[in-house]
Structure formats: structure tokens, C-alpha cells
Amino acid sequence: MKRSHEEHAARFDEKAADYDDDATPEYRACVSLVVDHADPDPDDVVVDLGCGTGAVGLRLATDADRVVGRDISEGMMEQARRKAAERGLDNVTVEEGTFREPNYDGPADVVVSNFAMHHLADEEKRAALEVIAGMEPRRFVLGDVMFFGEPDPEAPFYSPAVDDPATVGVLADALTAAGFSLTAVEMVHEQVGVLVAERAP
Ligand SMILES: C[S@@+](CC[C@H](N)C(=O)[O-])C[C@H]1O[C@@H](n2cnc3c(N)ncnc32)[C@H](O)[C@@H]1O
Numbered sequence: 001m002k003r004s005h006e007e008h009a010a011r012f013d014e015k016a017a018d019y020d021d022d023a024t025p026e027y028r029a030c031v032s033l034v035v036d037h038a039d040p041d042p043d044d045v046v047v048d049l050g051c052g053t054g055a056v057g058l059r060l061a062t063d064a065d066r067v068v069g070r071d072i073s074e075g076m077m078e079q080a081r082r083k084a085a086e087r088g089l090d091n092v093t094v095e096e097g098t099f100r101e102p103n104y105d106g107p108a109d110v111v112v113s114n115f116a117m118h119h120l121a122d123e124e125k126r127a128a129l130e131v132i133a134g135m136e137p138r139r140f141v142l143g144d145v146m147f148f149g150e151p152d153p154e155a156p157f158y159s160p161a162v163d164d165p166a167t168v169g170v171l172a173d174a175l176t177a178a179g180f181s182l183t184a185v186e187m188v189h190e191q192v193g194v195l196v197a198e199r200a201p
Contacts, residue, residue: 003162005098008119009072011162012052016075019053026157026192027115030143031055033186033194034114037141040064044109047135049099049128050116054080054092056143060112061089068104070097071116099128108135114143118158118165125166126174133178133199140180143194146171148187157191171195 003011034056040046044064048057051069053076061067061084069092071077077094084092097103099120111132117125132140145158145165153160172182172195180197187193
């Protein structure tokens with residue numbers, strides 16, 4: 001990780017109020033694909049790691065029994081809670097938690113994460129995927145900055161000073177090592193994609 005949790009949290013605290021106005025078409029496509037692939041059942045608990053302002057989690061809350069959001073930025077979480085209240089979604093809880101220590105030990109049928117895991121170094125991503133596998137979801141859907149080809153530090157989807165995206169190959173290997181089967185790969189852009197991973201119950 002190129003920045004500490006505190007530094008990432010402070011960066012997102014600053015952006016939180018305007019975060020939703022700043023979405024690229026690729027980001028929006030990624031959100032939609034993560035929502036579509038998550039496809040929770042009505043009695044499912046969905047856990048959204050790095051939930052931010054709730055772009056994915058709040059959309060899933062109408063289909064699932066409950067959505068549990070975790071993030072490190074109080075500013076982003078405040079926005080998610082405000083939006084949930086405005087939409088009358090009383091089945092959403094958003095609290096502090098990290099990929100490595102989600103601060104949640106309840107059931108998790110579907111875990112999602114969008115545009116957040118690229119803040120972790122590859123070794124930390126592997127450890128985070130082990131933690132996610134330990135939550136025993138039947139499905140994990142990851143939307144993120146990821147390299148289908150050569151990394152391009154000039155590309156607009158990540159900032160090399162603070163972000164650390166992985167190649168699709170590294171993510172696929174790490175998901176498999178954590179006990180998932182990769183069942184779908186969606187390329188949104190050569191540096192943005194969605195991976196769907198399933199676990200035998
Ligand atoms: C680019 S935003 C994406 C937010 C949301 N998932 C979305 O799709 O709009 C990245 C989020 O990840 C959070 N984050 C960064 N590092 C994290 C970590 N180690 N654990 C949990 N959340 C983290 C940030 O605070 C931020 O809210």
C-alpha cells in the first residue's frame with residue numbers, strides 16, 4: 001500500500017461531498033456490472049467492502065435482505081448513510097472496517113467491492129481475498145482498476161503515487177488460491193474490469 005489507511009481516509013474525506021459528481025463512463029459501467037453480477041437473493045446479506053458513498057451497496061439494498069458497508073473514510077460513509085436515509089433504505093448499515101479487518105462477523109452471502117482494492121499492494125490484496133473467502137460468501141464480485149495488458153501510468157484510471165492496481169492474472173491467481181472459481185471476466189476498458197468469483201457452499 002503506497003499510503004497508510006489514515007492517508008487514504010483523509011484523501012477520501014476531502015473528496016466525499018463531490019465524489020458522486022465525478023464519475024467516468026467506465027466507472028459507471030463497472031458499478032452496473034458489479035450490481036448485475038452480484039444478483040443477490042431476497043434473503044441474502046451483501047457485504048460491500050470499500051463501500052464509499054454506497055454506489056454499489058445502495059443499489060443492491062432493494063434486492064437483498066441486508067447490506068453491510070465497510071470503509072475507512074468517515075466522510076464517504078456519512079454520504080452513504082445520508083443517501084440510504086433519503087431513499088428510505090433501513091436495511092443498510094455502514095461502519096468502519098478495512099479489507100483485512102472488516103469489523104464484521106455475521107453472515108455474508110455475497111461480497112462486493114468496487115474501485116477500492118487497487119489501493120492495496122498485491123500482497124495485501126492476496127491477504128484481503130483470504131479474509132473475504134473466510135467470510136464464506138457464495139459469490140465475490142470485484143470491480144476495479146486492473147490491467148488486462150501493460151500498465152499505463154499516464155492513464156486516467158489510477159494515480160501511480162497513491163494507487164497500486166494488479167494485473168488480471170495476479171487477481172485471478174489470488175482468487176483461485178483463496179478457494180474461489182473465476183466464473184466471469186468483464187473488460188470495461190483495458191485498465192478497468194469486473195471479476196466474478198464463486199465458492200462451493
Ligand atoms: C474510489 S472509492 C470507491 C467507493 C465505492 N466502492 C464506489 O464504487 O464508488 C474507494 C473507497 O475505498 C476506501 N478504502 C481505501 N482503502 C481501504 C481499505 N483498506 N479498506 C476499506 N476501504 C478502503 C476509500 O475510503 C474509498 O471510500
